[in-house]
Amino acid sequence: PFDVLVVGGGPAGASAAIYAARKGIRTGIVAERFGGQVQDTLGIENFITTPYTEGPKLVANMEEHVREYNVDIMNSMRAKALHKKDVFELELENGAVLKSKTIVLSTGARWRNINVPGEAEFKNKGVAYCPHCDGPIFAGKDVAVVGGGNSGVEAAIDLAGIVKHVTVVEFLPELKADKVLQDRLFSLPNVTVITNARTSEIYGSDKVQGLKYVDRDTEEEKDIALSGVFIQIGLVPNTEWLDGTVERSKFGEIIVDNRGTTSIPGVFAAGDCTNSAYKQIIISMGSGATAALGAFDHLIRN
Ligand code: FAD
Numbered sequence: 001p002f003d004v005l006v007v008g009g010g011p012a013g014a015s016a017a018i019y020a021a022r023k024g025i026r027t028g029i030v031a032e033r034f035g036g037q038v039q040d041t042l043g044i045e046n047f048i049t050t051p052y053t054e055g056p057k058l059v060a061n062m063e064e065h066v067r068e069y070n071v072d073i074m075n076s077m078r079a080k081a082l083h084k085k086d087v088f089e090l091e092l093e094n095g096a097v098l099k100s101k102t103i104v105l106s107t108g109a110r111w112r113n114i115n116v117p118g119e120a121e122f123k124n125k126g127v128a129y130c131p132h133c134d135g136p137i138f139a140g141k142d143v144a145v146v147g148g149g150n151s152g153v154e155a156a157i158d159l160a161g162i163v164k165h166v167t168v169v170e171f172l173p174e175l176k177a178d179k180v181l182q183d184r185l186f187s188l189p190n191v192t193v194i195t196n197a198r199t200s201e202i203y204g205s206d207k208v209q210g211l212k213y214v215d216r217d218t219e220e221e222k223d224i225a226l227s228g229v230f231i232q233i234g235l236v237p238n239t240e241w242l243d244g245t246v247e248r249s250k251f252g253e254i255i256v257d258n259r260g261t262t263s264i265p266g267v268f269a270a271g272d273c274t275n276s277a278y279k280q281i282i283i284s285m286g287s288g289a290t291a292a293l294g295a296f297d298h299l300i301r302n
Pocket of ligand 1: 106111
């Protein structure tokens with residue numbers, strides 16, 4: 001069996017694999033798609049030491065770094081179930097079963113899409129999901145935030161400090177964010193809130209030029225001219241396959257402590273699939289290192 005088997009090949013998994021392999025223990029990494037969300041990212045400006053890079057380039061660097069070590073990389077393989085026997089058994093969709101003494105779960109998350117015309121087409125061309133990442137691109141411009149829950153309102157407050165004007169578009173008749181956040185939002189001069197509005201289209205030419213929504217009271221379609229649309233209707237952890245195993249939050253996030261330990265001894269987790277407060281590349285890499293060191297600690301004690 002492996003000593004450490006990492007499930008997920010994004011920044012958290014790559015970091016965990018490197019930290020484990022550097023201990024001279026048998027390390028494997030299984031990934032549906034090596035690189036994870038970073039594969040889908042255009043510009044990255046907050047990866048410290050690198051003022052600017054691009055997703056596919058960072059993924060190539062990550063892979064090159066992992067390949068410096070004796071890590072068994074199993075790409076294009078999807079984990080289906082985790083079982084605890086005398087060692088852990090990871091069952092893959094292709095029928096294979098991998099055995100390991102410890103497991104690091106790093107299956108990441110995915111942004112929930114609104115699924116309207118233009119969303120996919122203008123991804124990275126005005127359609128964005130991460131205000132920490134892409135907010136500064138829209139400095140001095142008009143943007144919308146779709147979603148009026150906590151993440152949407154936090155994004156709007158954050159963006160209001162950078163961009164010219166923010167329109168929050170919420171489907172329901174009222175915002176769902178905490179009152180303190182709403183109070184802060186409504187105190188800002190450059191924010192407009194539109195409720196009871198169903199976003200119907202994001203349009204543009206080579207870049208986003210506007211957003212259309214339907215007023216759910218009147219069924220009238222309206223149009224806002226803008227340069228950017230931040231979709232903030234939820235980040236879903238890729239943990240459905242773990243039903244009945246590790247403890248998860250009501251959002252499906254794997255609950256970990258400060259060593260990456262989950263509710264099952266020997267199973268660790270890191271990155272966006274966990275209840276970490278913030279979801280970023282650098283944070284995922286840090287927690288991947290933590291989980292691998294936690295796993296190593298577990299191995300030398302058991
Ligand atoms: P992920 O990157 O989600 O990787 C998960 C891995 O697990 C993948 O390899 C996936 O294929 C695999 N996987 C999932 N399920 C299974 C399964 N069942 N079996 C096997 N493998 C599985 N962050 C920044 O810091 N700066 C930015 O500029 C930035 N821009 C972003 C732009 C976009 C468009 C997006 C979507 C995200 C952006 N982020 C950015 C966020 C950042 O990409 C994530 O925080 C980070 O990738 C999380 O790393 P992770 O390893 O936890 O998960």
